[in-house]
Amino acid sequence: MKPINEVTSVLTPLDRSNVDTDQIISKEFLKRIERTGFGKYLFYHWRFDAEGNKRDGFVLNDPRFDGSEILVARENFGCGSSREHAPWAILDYGFRVVISPSYADIFYNNCMKNGILPIRLPEEEVEELLAKGKAEPVSLAVNLAEQTVTQPDGTVHRFDIDPYWKEMLLNGWDEIALTFKYEDQITKYEEVMQRA
Amino acid sequence: MAKTIIDKIWDRHIVVGEPGKPDLLYIDLHLLHEVTSPQAFEGLRLNGRKVRRPDLCFATMDHNVPTVNRKVIKDPIARKQIRTLAENCEEFGVPLADVDHPDQGIVHVIGPELGLTQPGKTIVCGDSHTSTHGAFGALAFGIGTSEVEHVLSTQTLWQSRPKTLEIRIDGEIAPGVAAKDIILAIIAKFGTDMGTGHIVEYTGEAIRKLSMEERMTICNMSIEAGARAGLISPDETTVEYLRGRKYAPQGEAFEKAAEDWLSLASDEGAEYDKSVSIHSDEIEPFITWGTNPGMGDGISGHVPYASDFENELERDSFLRAIEYMGLEEGQKFTDIEIQHVFIGSCTNARLSDLREAARVIEGKKVRDGVRAIVVPGSRTVKKQAEEQGLDKVFTEAGFEWRESGCSMCLAMNDDVVPAGERCASTSNRNFEGRQGTGARTHLMSPAMAAAAAVNGRFTDVREEFAVHA
Numbered sequence: 001m002k003p004i005n006e007v008t009s010v011l012t013p014l015d016r017s018n019v020d021t022d023q024i025i026s027k028e029f030l031k032r033i034e035r036t037g038f039g040k041y042l043f044y045h046w047r048f049d050a051e052g053n054k055r056d057g058f059v060l061n062d063p064r065f066d067g068s069e070i071l072v073a074r075e076n077f078g079c080g081s082s083r084e085h086a087p088w089a090i091l092d093y094g095f096r097v098v099i100s101p102s103y104a105d106i107f108y109n110n111c112m113k114n115g116i117l118p119i120r121l122p123e124e125e126v127e128e129l130l131a132k133g134k135a136e137p138v139s140l141a142v143n144l145a146e147q148t149v150t151q152p153d154g155t156v157h158r159f160d161i162d163p164y165w166k167e168m169l170l171n172g173w174d175e176i177a178l179t180f181k182y183e184d185q186i187t188k189y190e191e192v193m194q195r196a
Numbered sequence: 197m198a199k200t201i202i203d204k205i206w207d208r209h210i211v212v213g214e215p216g217k218p219d220l221l222y223i224d225l226h227l228l229h230e231v232t233s234p235q236a237f238e239g240l241r242l243n244g245r246k247v248r249r250p251d252l253c254f255a256t257m258d259h260n261v262p263t264v265n266r267k268v269i270k271d272p273i274a275r276k277q278i279r280t281l282a283e284n285c286e287e288f289g290v291p292l293a294d295v296d297h298p299d300q301g302i303v304h305v306i307g308p309e310l311g312l313t314q315p316g317k318t319i320v321c322g323d324s325h326t327s328t329h330g331a332f333g334a335l336a337f338g339i340g341t342s343e344v345e346h347v348l349s350t351q352t353l354w355q356s357r358p359k360t361l362e363i364r365i366d367g368e369i370a371p372g373v374a375a376k377d378i379i380l381a382i383i384a385k386f387g388t389d390m391g392t393g394h395i396v397e398y399t400g401e402a403i404r405k406l407s408m409e410e411r412m413t414i415c416n417m418s419i420e421a422g423a424r425a426g427l428i429s430p431d432e433t434t435v436e437y438l439r440g441r442k443y444a445p446q447g448e449a450f451e452k453a454a455e456d457w458l459s460l461a462s463d464e465g466a467e468y469d470k471s472v473s474i475h476s477d478e479i480e481p482f483i484t485w486g487t488n489p490g491m492g493d494g495i496s497g498h499v500p501y502a503s504d505f506e507n508e509l510e511r512d513s514f515l516r517a518i519e520y521m522g523l524e525e526g527q528k529f530t531d532i533e534i535q536h537v538f539i540g541s542c543t544n545a546r547l548s549d550l551r552e553a554a555r556v557i558e559g560k561k562v563r564d565g566v567r568a569i570v571v572p573g574s575r576t577v578k579k580q581a582e583e584q585g586l587d588k589v590f591t592e593a594g595f596e597w598r599e600s601g602c603s604m605c606l607a608m609n610d611d612v613v614p615a616g617e618r619c620a621s622t623s624n625r626n627f628e629g630r631q632g633t634g635a636r637t638h639l640m641s642p643a644m645a646a647a648a649a650v651n652g653r654f655t656d657v658r659e660e661f662a663v664h665a
Contacts (some may be wrong), residue, residue, distance in 0.1 A: 017513060018388060018488055022627040027608045031260065031273040033234035033280050035341075045629050050615070074509070076389040079422065079488075080627060082324040083232065084340035105358075105392060105424045106324060106338050113342035162356065164217050175342075176245070179350045182212050182220060186248075186352060189211045189222055 001115035003172030007096050007142040009069035013133035014059055017074035021107060024078065024086040038085055039092030064137050070097045072129050077118075078107025087114045097142050099149065101126050112165045115172060117144055119159045144170060198463035201429050202360050202395050205335040205460065209318050211352055218354040224317040226347050227303045228255035228290065230281040231608070232322030236345035237284040248351045250289040254312055257281060257295050258302045259608050263571050263598035266295055274609065288348075299442075301574020301600045304328040304542035308412065309576055311441025315430040315457035320347055325542045325624065327418040330427030331411035332434055333460055335395070337424040359469035361394035361423065365402040367476035372658035374552065374641035375410035376544060376622070378402070379417040380482040380492050382474055388490040391423025394470065397462060398428050402476055408437040409548045416543045417624050420489040429461035481657055483529055484626050484639040486517035491626075492639065495656045499527045520628055521636050522616065529654045532638075536619035537568035537649040538631070539595075539642050541605035544622035545573030549642040550581050553622075554589040556646035556661045562594035563652030569596040569611065571603040595649070607631045620648035 029041040046058050054061045071090065077100040078086060087110045090098065096116060101123045103111075111118040119142070121129075132138045132151075141150040144166065149157040168175060212220035233255070240246065247253065260274040269275040278295070285292035293299040299306055304325050307313040313329045319336035320326060322344045329336035343353055363382060396418050403411070411428050418426025435454045438444045445453045484492035485499050491514075493500075499518060502525055505511035518525065523532070539545070539553050550572065562568045570590050572578035578600055581587055587597045604611040605623035607630070613619045615634025622645050623630075626637040638654070647655040655661075 017509065020488070020625075020627045022625070022630055026629055026633075027606050030231050030608065031271070031277050033238070033277055035235045035238075045633060050633070076392070076422070079388060080324065080419075080625060082322055082326075082338035082340055084235075084322075084342060087340075102389060102392060104389075104422060106340060110340035110342065113340060162218075164354070175354070176243070176346050176349045179220065179346065179352060179354070182352075183350075185211050185220075186222070186350060190351075193222070 001113070001172050001174070004096055004115050004117055004169050005144045007069050007117070008139060009067070010065060010137045010139050011070045011072050011099070011129060011133045012059055012065045012068040013130045014071060014073040015130050015134065018076045018079055019073055020080035021078055021083050021086040022080055025083060025089045030083060030085055035088050036092060038089035039094065042089040042093040067094065069095055070099065070140055070142065071095045072099045072126060072133060074126065075101040075123065077103050079104040082106045084110045084114070087111050087116050091116055099126060099129065112169065113175065115169065117142065117169060119149065121149070121157050121159055125157050198465040198467070200360055200397060200462045200466040200468060201333055201427065201460050202335065202397060205316055205318065206357060208316070218356040220352050221318060221355050223320055223347050223351055223353060224252060225307070225312055225319045226253045227307055227319065227321035227326070228253060228281070228344070229259055229303050229321070229323065230257050230277045231259045232341050233284065233344055234277060234280045235341045236322075236348055237288065239345040240288070240348060245349045247288040247290060247348045250291070252351060253290045253348070254307070255281060255285050255290050256293040256300055256303055256306060259602045259606065261295055261599070261601040262609055263601050263603050263611060266599055270610070298575055301576065302542045302545065302602055304416065305546060305573035305577065308332065308408070309441070309574060311438055311444030314438065314444065314453070315434060316460050320353065324419045325416050327424065327426050328412050328416040328542055330415040330418065330425055331408060333427055333430035333457065335425055335427065338419065358424070359394045361391060361396045362468040362471040363396055363398050364471065364473040365398065365400040365476065366473055367402065369402050369405070369476050369479065373479055373481060374643060375406060375413040376641035377479055377482040379414045380484065380489065380639060381479040383417065383421050383490045384482070384492045385474055385478070386421065386472060388420060388488050389422040391418060391421040391426070394423050396421070396423040396426035397468070398426060399462075400473070403428055404431060407548060408433060409546045412546070413543055417489065420624060430457045431461065481644050482640065483644065483654055485521065485523060485529070486514070487520055487626055487628050489624065489626060489639060491517060493529070495529055495644070495654060497529060499523050499525060499529070501525045522618070530656065531653065533618070533653045534620050534638070534648050535566060535617040536613050537562070537566060537645050538571070538604040538619055538621040538623065539569070539645055540571030540573070540603050541623035542573065542602070543624040544642050545571060545577065547577050547580050549622065550577070550586050553642040553646035554586045556643050556657060557593040557595070557650060558589050560593055560650045562649045566649055566652050568594065568649040569598055569604065571598045571611070572600045574600050604631055607635070613637070620645045620654065
């Protein structure tokens with residue numbers, strides 16, 4: 001996967017809580033057997049009406065946020081299904097960073113495996129970013145190594161991330177290749193458990 | 197020191213445990229289906245890797261399969277996905293129950309049915325309802341496709357030890373109240389993210405009295421409360437369910453295994469990071485009215501009023517939900533009319549579920565204007581139901597009797613609810629568009645869905661149908 005460290009971009013304010021993976025990528029688009037090409041289906045039924053016309057008022061249809069790489073939403077983002085098509089769609093659309101007070105566990109893991117940085121910030125800080133980002137386009141500077149999100153006025157938000165995942169994201173490592181280094185231990189475990 | 201079953205299973209499966217890192221956990225059973233596996237197999241091919249333990253994998257086709265004519269998959273992309281799974285299983289030596297195989301069914305129905313699911317196992321699948329298998333006292337959770345590839349290659353996963361959450365159900369469950377009502381009541385009371393970062397253990401006398409199939413319904417929806425896994429300590433009910441199953445140990449080996457399984461139950465006095473409880477008095481037949489599984493209430497209730505929500509954000513979510521659902525504030529549940537009934541899914545499509553629904557509709561008719569379908573959870577369930585004559589009960593009442601699969605739970609195949617129409621569904625998610633673009637889903641038990649089919653509106657199954665008399 002692609003390494004990630006610094007991302008500077010206007011934020012896209014998605015002012016909704018409990019955004020589920022069925023909304024992120026609807027089931028009719030899950031039949032592809034590739035990992036790519038899902039971006040055009042991201043939030044499909046919120047972006048387009050039954051005739052395929054853009055819906056006014058949905059934030060992804062607002063040209064001020066074109067090219068944004070940072071998505072900001074309310075709590076429990078990515079709840080529901082385990083479909084990795086959800087982070088694939090987010091990444092393919094162009095987002096590299098998501099900011100929310102909380103994430104569903106499977107979705108959070110799926111982001112990490114695809115080079116998407118899911119940042120947890122306290123609810124009031126997300127509230128502030130949403131309010132400012134809705135009023136006018138706001139550019140954020142995200143730095144994974146420093147674990148910071150910086151606003152244009154210099155306000156800094158610090159976030160926590162598991163050191164294991166931080167290293168994986170910074171380096172863009174293939175986790176499976178790393179696990180193969182433990183092949184002897186896996187084989188030994190299998191031998192011991194069979195005897196047990 | 198007293199330990200929970202969660203810690204006991206976790207400790208047994210640590211291959212590598214280094215400070216400051218997640219544990220490398222060994223995976224005992226990997227279930228696969230056609231939708232979340234193709235990219236994982238492709239990853240193996242691109243990197244020249246093989247499946248480490250095909251003998252610990254089991255695959256089937258469930259999400260996309262037609263439930264009417266098995267031979268014709270009209271959608272060419274769905275057809276390709278199904279064919280791709282068969283080819284991948286062939287190439288990598290993974291056992292497969294394909295569309296025509298007698299063991300085919302929804303992956304979370306066939307695992308237990310075949311005895312693949314056993315207490316103490318770590319079980320994963322690229323599907324969030326893998327939590328179902330926790331009913332056996334297994335540590336079972338859903339994973340993404342990258343993790344599917346990781347397990348195929350290494351039979352392990354890096355996992356940080358989650359927190360433990362006890363959900364205790366106090367008191368006796370009243371007659372006419374189903375397992376589905378218990379879990380819907382729990383989610384409505386505590387919210388859809390109460391379990392995030394946790395593994396749940398369900399405890400209490402009420403749980404001990406449930407059958408395995410009822411326990412599966414409860415553990416299945418743990419993910420709807422935010423928990424990746426939810427489990428129940430094994431007991432004699434668990435052991436007796438597994439005795440004689442196709443892939444369970446046989447003879448003396450079974451007795452030895454059973455002894456080990458029972459020793460996994462949480463110790464008296466084991467501590468959890470968090471404990472909550474619900475009293476059975478709070479639980480009546482339940483339905484959801486909104487667009488997430490936490491938006492629900494007892495059937496005797498009504499759609500909330502906006503003024504019930506003090507928090508502005510919650511009020512906005514409520515208003516958006518009832519607009520999508522086409523409901524009015526304060527509307528009585530029993531006044532809401534439906535056009536569709538779906539009895540099926542990994543939550544409620546086992547033999548006992550079909551039996552409960554059949555008891556309600558026996559000798560009655562599906563209301564004019566209502567389309568009702570029954571989709572058995574597996575080919576085995578279908579066969580057993582037919583041996584008991586349940587198919588006749590359903591078809592004589594006006595239900596369609598289908599082939600097994602996920603079907604209208606997520607509407608990836610042709611079983612779709614049209615926009616603006618309302619469905620009484622025994623499935624697990626009522627998200628916007630879940631059963632079809634613009635479709636309106638209400639979750640409930642099989643008996644409640646059957647009662648709605650007869651009356652054409654939501655009905656308290658205890659009042660008009662003396663099902664537990």
